Every structure is written in structure tokens, then in C-alpha cells.
Amino acid sequence: METEKKMTYIHEEREPEKEKILIVSYSYSGNTHRIAREIQKLSDGDLCEIYPWQPYPMSFPELLAQVRQEVRSNYRPRLLPQPYFPKEYDVIFVGSPNWCGTIAPPLASWLYHNNLAGKVLLPFSSHCGGVPGNMQRDVERICPKSDVREVLSIINDGGDSLSGRVRLWMEKNKIDL
Numbered sequence: 001m002e003t004e005k006k007m008t009y010i011h012e013e014r015e016p017e018k019e020k021i022l023i024v025s026y027s028y029s030g031n032t033h034r035i036a037r038e039i040q041k042l043s044d045g046d047l048c049e050i051y052p053w054q055p056y057p058m059s060f061p062e063l064l065a066q067v068r069q070e071v072r073s074n075y076r077p078r079l080l081p082q083p084y085f086p087k088e089y090d091v092i093f094v095g096s097p098n099w100c101g102t103i104a105p106p107l108a109s110w111l112y113h114n115n116l117a118g119k120v121l122l123p124f125s126s127h128c129g130g131v132p133g134n135m136q137r138d139v140e141r142i143c144p145k146s147d148v149r150e151v152l153s154i155i156n157d158g159g160d161s162l163s164g165r166v167r168l169w170m171e172k173n174k175i176d177l
């Protein structure tokens with residue numbers, strides 16, 4: 001009886017450790033952050049919203065002209081400091097709106113300036129149904145030593161189906177829920 005009790009105890013101690021999860025999100029008008037918060041709710045990871053040091057213009061024509069220029073020149077804007085360091089995490093969700101068919105420069109900057117070698121990266125994006133782009137390829141180009149998984153691509157803020165879409169995608173990628 002005693003031995004049986006001891007063995008149960010040892011078995012309980014050997015539960016595998018949960019992967020440490022970070023969710024990094026850039027959003028201009030809030031849609032990508034909504035997806036990020038849904039991922040955070042389901043994964044219980046840490047949420048890191050990033051912001052450029054110099055805010056983008058409010059007027060759409062000005063914003064578009066600036067973004068086109070930044071994307072063309074691979075500009076990596078300076079970001080406001082934040083307290084999360086990728087070194088401490090195994091799995092990192094990385095989100096951005098689709099801007100001109102690619103990742104918005106603030107997320108590109110975060111990916112570029114952090115050492116993400118060996119990390120599992122799960123890209124997610126919000127878009128409006130325009131130029132689709134290929135976010136997985138774009139993340140792989142900036143982070144060639146990471147294991148970049150399939151992208152979760154959501155129209156605008158995903159509406160009522162957001163939670164189900166996020167859950168399915170996480171299950172497909174074997175993220176513990």
C-alpha cells in the first residue's frame with residue numbers, strides 16, 4: 001500500500017513542463033491585438049504589445065505613402081521598450097496587420113532585433129481581403145534559424161468566429177490548451 005502511494009506520487013512529479021509562450025503583437029487599429037488577446041486567453045501566455053517609438057500618421061494617404069516607402073527600403077523602426085525577452089520562451093506567436101502584402105515594419109523590426117534562433121514562431125495576421133502576401137515566407141526571411149509555422153490569417157477582427165479559428169489553429173500546431 002505504501003509503495004503504491006509512493007509510485008503515484010513519483011508519477012505526478014514527472015508531469016511534462018508546459019512550454020513557455022509569448023505573444024508579440026503590433027496593431028495599428030486594434031484588429032491584430034484582438035487576435036493576440038484571444039491567443040493569450042487560450043494559451044495563458046504572456047502578451048507583449050509593441051509600439052513604434054514614432055507613431056504612424058493618422059491620415060490614410062500619408063500612412064500608405066510612408067508604409068510603402070518603409071516596406072520598399074526594409075526600414076526597421078525603433079520601438080518603445082517593453083519588458084519581455086524572447087530568450088525565456090519556447091513558443092512565440094508573432095502578429096501584425098497585413099500592410100502592402102507583408103508584415104508591418106514594427107513587427108519586422110522586433111523580429112530582426114531579437115535572437116529567435118531555435119524558437120517556434122507562429123505568425124498571425126489581420127487583413128482586409130486585399131493583397132494576400134506570404135507572412136510565413138516573410139518571417140522565415142528575417143528569422144532563418146527559427147521553426148516558422150503556418151500563418152493564421154484573419155479578416156479584420158475575425159468577428160464571432162475568431163475564438164474557434166484560433167483554437168483550431170493552435171490544436172493543429174499542437175499548442176497545449
Ligand SMILES: Cc1cc2nc3c(=O)[nH]c(=O)nc-3n(C[C@H](O)[C@H](O)[C@H](O)COP(=O)(O)O)c2cc1C
Nearest residue numbers: 027028029030031032097100101127128129130131
Ligand atoms: C497602409 C496599409 C496597407 C494595407 N495593405 C493591405 C494589404 O496589402 N492587404 C490586405 O488584405 N489588407 C491591407 N490593409 C488592411 C489591414 O491589413 C486591415 O485593415 C487590418 O485589419 C488592420 O489590422 P490592425 O487593426 O491590427 O491594424 C492595409 C492597411 C493599411 C493601413
